[in-house]
Amino acid sequence: MHPSFIKVSEEKQRNIINAALNEFSKHPYETASTNKIVKEAGISKGILFRYFGNKKSLYLFLYEYVLDKLSEAIFADLKLADPDVFERYKQLISMKMNLVQQNPAFFHFMNRVLIEKSPEVTTELEKIQSLKEENNYDKFLTDIDYSFFKEEIDTKYALDTIKWVLDGISNRYDQQLKESIHDIDSFNTLIDQCTVEIEEYFHFLKPLFYK
Secondary structure (H helix, E strand, O other): OOHHHHOOOHHHHHHHHHHHHHHHHHOOOOOOOHHHHHHHHOOOHHHHHHHHOOHHHHHHHHHHHHHHHHHHHHHHHOOOOOOOHHHHHHHHHHHHHHHHHHOHHHHHHHHHHHOOOOOOOHHHHHHHHHHHHHHHHHHHOOOOOHHHEOOOOOHHHHHHHHHHHHHHHHHHHHHHHHHOOOOHHHHHHHHHHHHHHHHHHHHHHHHHHEO
16 A cells, blocks of 8 residues: 555545545546546545555556455455365355455446556556466465375366366456446356356366366
């Protein structure tokens, strides 16, 4: 969090974050208005830029903030004590779906980020996402029980394969999800279809890798 921003009261932080979420959820980065953000937050533009420097810095902060909050919520409830990697993935998928429903502001903002095309921010968004995913993946694999795997199986390759399958399925649904961001029912239907397909692949992969 930006040093000057962390010093202000939690209420003021919350007002600014909520106002920024609201504006960036409704509009692409380039047309989102900092004037509207400061008006809704009840602060001056000078104060906003004192905290974040510029619009780009605010936007990237907001993206990282949302990713961190979602990760915190997931790992607070994820049963890392369960040593079965397939069961952990099932929990993870279920939690992500629940978080979408519990945090509509985060949901709308993240879906707007999915279709963001501004060259001013897209590269840095990808870098932030990649770093967060790498860190979360390492944490996700904590205390996995490798004895479940067949002795002849290279567990690194097996874990990579599971992840690639999940990434591949997610990428296949990505465009459809982007096109349905304004229709929550269609979006949820696609999520359900994606979840079913993941379950089917797990059913296929588990006997290949496990004893």
